[in-house]
Amino acid sequence: MGNLIQNEQLKIYIRPRTWVLVGLVVLSLLINAIFAAKQVDVMPDWKEKLTQQIQQEQQQLLDPSGKLSPQKRSQLQQRLTFDQYRLDHNLPPTHTTSWLFAKGFAGQLGLAAIVCIVIAGDIVSSEFAWGTIKLLLIRPVTRTKIYLSKYIATLLFSLFLIVLMGGGSLLVGGLLFGLDGLAEPYIPNVPLEDMVPGTLSVGQDLLITYGAALLYLWVVSTIAYMFSAASRSSVLAITLTMVVTAVGEIVAKSLPSFSGMKFWLFTNTSLLQYFEGIPPFPGMTLGFSLAVIAVYLLLFHAIAWAIFTKSDVAA
Amino acid sequence: MKQAIVEIRGLTKEIGGKLIVEDLSFDVREGEVLGLLGPNGAGKTTTIxxxxGLISRTAGTVKIGGVDxxxxxxxxxxxxxxxVENPEMYKFLTGWQNLVHFARMSKGVSEARIEEVVRLVGLEQRIKDKVKTYSLGMRQRLGLAQALLHRPRVLILDEPTNGLDPAGIRELRDHLRRLAEQEGIAVIVSSHLLAEMELMCDRIAVMQQGQLVSVTSLHELVGPSGAEQLLDVQFEVDAAEPARQILTAYVGDANLVRAVDRPSSSGHPHSELLTVHATRKQIPDLNARLVQAGIAVYGIRTTVKTLEDKFLELTGGGGIG
Structure with missing residues (x-):
């Protein structure tokens, strides 16, 4: 298997096309850096403003008219706690640091997702287009091993891209803003209900952010890989994956009232919602989402593997 | 009899209710070049x-070296x-990288072995160049190299001469003969080119419409005939009618194949070409009788049946089924 994966890696990284795509991601990183460098850093009067905000929040919590729902009250209370923590520990809300820059860059996954879709959507079907699939399948290696080695190579490519994005943005961010502050506590703008300020460092949060991003890339890569192995056409695989992903995301956001949607793949793919957001449906947990994703991916593989290993290579 | 390396029994392929290959059985022995011959659409490529394992079998078994x-x-x-068909390699890799890639997919192919194979097919000069710069002949050599890397006991080539020039075909033929004779490799070659097969193969399996019409050694199929074998014997004489009477009186009416009038041309008198079926032994007798009757015999020619004749005979000259 090691040899087979090595072969697939060779075929990915030796092609100029791969580096053009990776170059686009690097270019977007540099553009981000230019914008970030131009941004106004810390407002000098942030302490006064934050103090004002805290006073406002305290006023609201007193709730003279009694209209505040228990849910709203707890959210307000939570925000107050975090704002107070920020003030006490001298952490200005808008200051740009290398980690914040890196975190912001992880939010721009669209381009990386497209790059992964192109690589994964092409990796099986291109062998058919080149005619090399015949020489590949008449080796003393089962088709299942070929299927797995190519899949692992696509997952490793996503990993490479995420490491490049994380490492590159930390490096660029470090050059612009300095590297200190990775041990600072992580203070989200919208804190989770049960979060205690100071328990999560920004370094840890960054790992979680990039981990979630990697998982997202693996999901879209798997879809593209499935279409590539099943359709034997790169164009079809890449187009279908983009359509399926776009429609899937839209459906996930457009049906918020139907609780069955929690079993929809794209309702579960943004894992960051368990760390710094609110899951769309009650009862959704990190474990639940991971399980849903696993079931979907296994289903995709069952279909694609069956087609790839069973069908005739006649052309 | 040498050991059979490839044993094919009852091999059948059905697609959409149509039998593409039907109940094929044959062996290929070590050191033997077997030609799979047939018109386009006969099922050669499907068989190969x-x-x-590129196409699944509807029925039947394939054993290679005794392994199913x-x-x-x-x-x-x-x-x-x-x-299989054209040797399509990775064009963006060098010849060497291609070979390393395929070597990694088999067990125990050392770098020294890759170098050996490169020398064998004569690609030392260009092996470090990208395959996209190769000519078709060079790609064919590289294709042969990748097939030989892991010292196979069986070499299978599907339409290997497609697109090759005569020099390339000759080179490939020499390679195959050498591999079969010196290394004892069993070779299966498919082709629809008769002349090719005649020069390359020890035995020919003729296929038509998915079925095996015959498997015969080239020797049996077209080889030199025994003394009793009927040959086509052509007599060139000056008088057709008397000659015909003499000949048919000896070999019988049924054995007169054809009579062709050959008009006179510059320096060449008018003559008749009479062709009869006769054995080699009968030729001097026939000649003596013609000469005794005062007929001028300008020439006697025997023609051996070619593979092409035999092939048309076996397949009934039919087109694509």
């Missing part, structure tokens, strides 16, 4: 693709090297 392909694909294919 079933042997290497359906039972242990890896052990069976470890003994097979193949080029």
């Amino acid at each position: 693709r079933m042997i290497v 392909l359906g039972r242990d694909f890896e052990a069976a294919l470890a003994q097979v090297g193949a080029i």
Whole structure:
């Protein structure tokens, strides 16, 4: 298997096309850096403003008219706690640091997702287009091993891209803003209900952010890989994956009232919602989402593997 | 009799209710070049693709070196090297990188072995160049190299001469003969080119409409005939009618094949070409009788049946079924 994966890696990284795509991601990183460098850093009067905000929040919590729902009250209370923590520990809300820059860059996954879709959507079907699939399948290696080695190579490519994005943005961010502050506590703008300020460092949060991003890339890569192995056409695989992903995301956001949607793949793919957001449906947990994703991916593989290993290579 | 390396029994492929290959059985022995011959659409390529596992078998077994392909694909294919149609390699890799890539997919192919194979096919000068700069002949050599890397006991080539120039064909033929004779490799070659097969193969399996019409050694199929074998004997004489009477009186009316009038041309008198079926032994007798009757005999020619004649005879001259 090691040899087979090595072969697939060779075929990915030796092609100029791969580096053009990776170059686009690097270019977007540099553009981000230019914008970030131009941004106004810390407002000098942030302490006064934050103090004002805290006073406002305290006023609201007193709730003279009694209209505040228990849910709203707890959210307000939570925000107050975090704002107070920020003030006490001298952490200005808008200051740009290398980690914040890196975190912001992880939010721009669209381009990386497209790059992964192109690589994964092409990796099986291109062998058919080149005619090399015949020489590949008449080796003393089962088709299942070929299927797995190519899949692992696509997952490793996503990993490479995420490491490049994380490492590159930390490096660029470090050059612009300095590297200190990775041990600072992580203070989200919208804190989770049960979060205690100071328990999560920004370094840890960054790992979680990039981990979630990697998982997202693996999901879209798997879809593209499935279409590539099943359709034997790169164009079809890449187009279908983009359509399926776009429609899937839209459906996930457009049906918020139907609780069955929690079993929809794209309702579960943004894992960051368990760390710094609110899951769309009650009862959704990190474990639940991971399980849903696993079931979907296994289903995709069952279909694609069956087609790839069973069908005739006649052309 | 040498050992059979490839054993094919009852090989059948059905697609959409149509039998593409029907109940094929044959052996290929070590050191033997077997030609799979037939018109386009006869099922040659399907047969070859079933042997290497590119196409699934509807029924039947393929054994390579005693290993059933359906039972242990890896052990069976470890003994097979193949080029299926054009040897399409990775154009963005060099020849050497291509070979390393395929070497990694078999067990125990050392760098020294890759170098050896490169020398064998004569690609030393260009092996470090990208395949996209190769000519078709060079790609064919590289294709042969990838098929030989893991020292296969069976070499399978599907239409290997497609697109090659005469020099390339000759070179490939010499390679195959040498591999079969010196290394004892069993070779299966498919082609629709008769002349090719005649020069390359020890035995010919003729296919038509998915079925095996015959498997015969080239020797039996077209080889030199025995004394009792009927040959086509052509007499060139000056008087057709008396000659015909003499000939048919000897060999019988049924054995007169044709009579062709040959008009006179500059320096060449008018003559008749009479062709009869006769054995080699009968030729001097026939000649003596013609001469005794005062007929001028300008020439006697025997023609051996070519593979093409035999092939048309076997397949009934039919087109694509």
